[in-house]
Amino acid sequence: MRNLLRLLAYIFIFWLIVIIASFSLSKNNKNNNNETHSVELDNFFLRIKGLELPENYTELRYPQSINISSISNITCSLLKRNRKHETSEYKPLSYGFDVYNENKFFTFASHKTCNNDNLFDVNSGVYSTKPGEMVDVFEGCKRSDERFGNNSLKYELSKGTEYKFGEKCEFFFAKGYKGQGDAMLRNIYMQEYAEKAKKYAEEKMNYFNTTNTKPMTVVVFVVDSISRQGLFRCIPKTIEFLNYNVIDPEGKYSKKFAMYEFPLSNSIQAFTVPNLVPLLYGISEDLAKEFLAEKDINKPEHANFFTELQYKFSLFEHYRQHGFVTMFLNDVVTDYLSKITGRVIITDHQASNFWKLGNKFFGYSDFNSKDQCIGSNLPHYFSLKYLKEYLHNYKGNNRFAYVHINTAHAGIGTRLNIADNDFIGFFNEVLREYKELDEDFTFLFIGDHGTSRGDFLNIDGFAERVNPPYLLLSNKELVFRLKAHYNLEMNAFRLVSKYDWHKTLKMLAMAPYIDQPSEQYLNGKKLDGTFMFQETIHENKTCDDAGITPKYCLSIKFIDIDPLSYKQKDDLNYYIQNAITLINKVHQRNGCNTVTLSQVLRISKLDLDLEQELPTTHYLILISTNEDPNARFLIHGTTALSNQFNDLKVSGDFVILKKAPYKRVGKITYHSVFKIWSVSRLDSVPSNACENKVKYSKRYFYTEKNESCKDLCKDHGFSCSSPTFAHMILGYLAEMGYDIQKVGFDNSIEIVNGIAEVGKGDSCVMKYKGKGLCQCGI
Numbered sequence: 001m002r003n004l005l006r007l008l009a010y011i012f013i014f015w016l017i018v019i020i021a022s023f024s025l026s027k028n029n030k031n032n033n034n035e036t037h038s039v040e041l042d043n044f045f046l047r048i049k050g051l052e053l054p055e056n057y058t059e060l061r062y063p064q065s066i067n068i069s070s071i072s073n074i075t076c077s078l079l080k081r082n083r084k085h086e087t088s089e090y091k092p093l094s095y096g097f098d099v100y101n102e103n104k105f106f107t108f109a110s111h112k113t114c115n116n117d118n119l120f121d122v123n124s125g126v127y128s129t130k131p132g133e134m135v136d137v138f139e140g141c142k143r144s145d146e147r148f149g150n151n152s153l154k155y156e157l158s159k160g161t162e163y164k165f166g167e168k169c170e171f172f173f174a175k176g177y178k179g180q181g182d183a184m185l186r187n188i189y190m191q192e193y194a195e196k197a198k199k200y201a202e203e204k205m206n207y208f209n210t211t212n213t214k215p216m217t218v219v220v221f222v223v224d225s226i227s228r229q230g231l232f233r234c235i236p237k238t239i240e241f242l243n244y245n246v247i248d249p250e251g252k253y254s255k256k257f258a259m260y261e262f263p264l265s266n267s268i269q270a271f272t273v274p275n276l277v278p279l280l281y282g283i284s285e286d287l288a289k290e291f292l293a294e295k296d297i298n299k300p301e302h303a304n305f306f307t308e309l310q311y312k313f314s315l316f317e318h319y320r321q322h323g324f325v326t327m328f329l330n331d332v333v334t335d336y337l338s339k340i341t342g343r344v345i346i347t348d349h350q351a352s353n354f355w356k357l358g359n360k361f362f363g364y365s366d367f368n369s370k371d372q373c374i375g376s377n378l379p380h381y382f383s384l385k386y387l388k389e390y391l392h393n394y395k396g397n398n399r400f401a402y403v404h405i406n407t408a409h410a411g412i413g414t415r416l417n418i419a420d421n422d423f424i425g426f427f428n429e430v431l432r433e434y435k436e437l438d439e440d441f442t443f444l445f446i447g448d449h450g451t452s453r454g455d456f457l458n459i460d461g462f463a464e465r466v467n468p469p470y471l472l473l474s475n476k477e478l479v480f481r482l483k484a485h486y487n488l489e490m491n492a493f494r495l496v497s498k499y500d501w502h503k504t505l506k507m508l509a510m511a512p513y514i515d516q517p518s519e520q521y522l523n524g525k526k527l528d529g530t531f532m533f534q535e536t537i538h539e540n541k542t543c544d545d546a547g548i549t550p551k552y553c554l555s556i557k558f559i560d561i562d563p564l565s566y567k568q569k570d571d572l573n574y575y576i577q578n579a580i581t582l583i584n585k586v587h588q589r590n591g592c593n594t595v596t597l598s599q600v601l602r603i604s605k606l607d608l609d610l611e612q613e614l615p616t617t618h619y620l621i622l623i624s625t626n627e628d629p630n631a632r633f634l635i636h637g638t639t640a641l642s643n644q645f646n647d648l649k650v651s652g653d654f655v656i657l658k659k660a661p662y663k664r665v666g667k668i669t670y671h672s673v674f675k676i677w678s679v680s681r682l683d684s685v686p687s688n689a690c691e692n693k694v695k696y697s698k699r700y701f702y703t704e705k706n707e708s709c710k711d712l713c714k715d716h717g718f719s720c721s722s723p724t725f726a727h728m729i730l731g732y733l734a735e736m737g738y739d740i741q742k743v744g745f746d747n748s749i750e751i752v753n754g755i756a757e758v759g760k761g762d763s764c765v766m767k768y769k770g771k772g773l774c775q776c777g778i
């Protein structure tokens, strides 16, 4: 009886609110009799503007001491996949697919191991083919023959048994008569490179008036097409290795090395070249193209124009001038970066032709997503080996290496995942070697742009495309000497772009000579970006400041539009009508009552890619029904050109789409697609017991004290996912009368004393003290 009264009271209050709200809506309409209504609707469905953290919150997480009194005071934070920071001007729409929603998109495929034909013998460093094997061989022995990218390579095969490969040859192939084959790539020490670098180092010592220098290594290691989430997803064991051995104070390498991660990264665009030109040259791709105008990489008479640009801007030349031996390895056989650099790279070592023979003999291609082997090994094996040997060979010299691998190009990440153990081995060997050396060491482990799986249209997919990983490993002594710890830690909370890395790398080249690298020593050149070791990036940096192309900037927001505007829009009408139909289909199947639309309470929209003639638009629509005044359904629909969808198949109870003619040009009709991705139920316990059993796309439940969402979702036959469209869920909670407060950077929502606290921990695994709001899905 008491419950019934309470229910009646609720219903009465609800209707009162609805009446007042409709009144204010209609008033609004009359005042504003043009099509687009102002968004400041004065009604009950609240909008949550940018939630701000209490001022002292972030500061508590920032590094505390600017002055570090000793090397042992340098301690770093563990690499954590779910770091979700933002700044006042850069609030990412998404951080990509996390562990709770990635499975559908990223199940690693099976792969076959490489044939181990093993045609080589090696005796005290001298390679030969196996005795008794009659083979065709080829060897690459001349530095001056190396050409980057896709050009035809002239080569002749020699026949032989027990063929001895030349001592100066960096790579060679052998092919047996049964079709078996093998290949090898190695770095060969060249005394002339070492001596030349020493000579330049002496010049710099004179220039900087110092007699005191220590060999330094700088490695830029780029994994093509990998997102920050992708790195954690594909090489989890390597990440764990780094956490346990390099960062954990008890780790075997943590006394000597420090490690920093910069999660707030946004690539310039979602492709390789627009990111690599700023990284390597410090200028935009467009500017580089302007310099090169109509020059053709395949015309020998144009080659100089390309090398000129390297001399003018590149890290290679800069490091050469600063007394470093230099190396360039990029495992491509296609022409992308080469269109800017040309085919001749001005580094001491260049490992390019090996890959072309890999292509000829074994069908290797950086763009192929299938299993790939070159001889007895996976392609990445050669890059890691070559780099390791190079670093070892030039011990005592300054050395700079640029290594770029395409192991992640397959999208899902299977091939990078296979490489996980090899990366552990690689880091272990390199760190073990450097641990014993009295040398400086900086290793930048980064992505150019994100993962290319998952389309632009999917919000998490878009985030994966433009959020590459940035990891920095350095010896603590260098960090201490440059007074860099505070700045590096601080910059981990800031928006970092390729221009910052370029400047940082240019300044670091001076570190063997001076402790305060300065732009005044750059021959009057002014660089964009921030020297991250000694400067802190502005908190208020925007994508525009960072040189990021607007359509690839992740800091975009849903905005609310007039909920009544659906009446004039085909797509919004489609979403609402069909959501009701979908709900009723499932209700009927479960023997529940059908529902009818009462009100459209809120519409939030997000335009992606405004440059297109029909931008991709996501809509979130909150509706109520006549039958149950408390029921709240959230519809997610997307309107876009049909070619924006990777896949137009439909699966699941709450997914539907239709193609709509969009325009005609001559005889061709262009189509847009209206697609409903999900219909979710926000009110956690439907008053109708029958509907409680229905598996809407997402259901929301509250935890009991000390319970986790993972367990709770499981109890209801769902799995936990991290909250999507939090602003809609919070808007709903605000409508329910809760105050919303942001208390941290994570994604949990927890009701504590009538306040919805946002961001304290990981929504799925944390054990809630209050009532945790769980998002459970199929």
Ligand SMILES: *[C@@H]1O[C@H](CO)[C@@H](O)[C@H](O)[C@H]1NC(C)=O
Binding pocket: 032, 034, 035, 036
């Ligand atoms: C619609 O109303 C807004 C604000 O009331 C006004 O600024 C705008 O010019 C109007 N647009 C049209 C097309 O009348």
Ligand SMILES: *[C@@H]1O[C@H](CO)[C@@H](O)[C@H](O)[C@H]1NC(C)=O
Binding pocket: 054, 056, 057
């Ligand atoms: C942060 O500020 C709030 C309000 O100013 C205060 O109540 C709280 O105690 C502060 N927290 C810390 C850790 O200083």
Ligand SMILES: *[C@@H]1O[C@H](CO)[C@@H](O)[C@H](O)[C@H]1NC(C)=O
Binding pocket: 066, 067
């Ligand atoms: C850090 O050290 C410098 C000089 O070494 C000193 O001027 C400055 O006040 C110190 N800062 C802090 C916060 O202790």
Ligand SMILES: *[C@@H]1O[C@H](CO)[C@@H](O)[C@H](O)[C@H]1NC(C)=O
Binding pocket: 065, 067, 068, 069, 070, 072, 073
């Ligand atoms: C630095 O480390 C020493 C011990 O190694 C400790 O006594 C001191 O408090 C630390 N200083 C800072 C600023 O953390």
Ligand SMILES: *[C@@H]1O[C@H](CO)[C@@H](O)[C@H](O)[C@H]1NC(C)=O
Binding pocket: 207, 208, 209
């Ligand atoms: C080196 O010393 C010379 C003469 O003392 C001085 O002119 C020059 O500026 C110094 N160079 C640097 C880089 O400090």
Ligand SMILES: *[C@@H]1O[C@H](CO)[C@@H](O)[C@H](O)[C@H]1NC(C)=O
Binding pocket: 150, 151, 333, 334, 335, 365
């Ligand atoms: C290399 O260029 C040739 C000729 O332009 C072309 O046919 C071939 O497909 C290219 N190969 C790759 C791997 O891009």
Ligand SMILES: *[C@@H]1O[C@H](CO)[C@@H](O)[C@H](O)[C@H]1NC(C)=O
Binding pocket: 538, 539, 540, 541
């Ligand atoms: C950003 O912050 C810097 C320093 O904190 C300040 O100089 C600059 O004016 C700010 N820029 C904007 C657009 O607020």
Ligand SMILES: *[C@@H]1O[C@H](CO)[C@@H](O)[C@H](O)[C@H]1NC(C)=O
Binding pocket: 706, 767
């Ligand atoms: C919460 O759960 C943990 C273990 O799951 C238990 O140790 C602890 O006592 C529980 N706390 C409360 C308040 O129930």
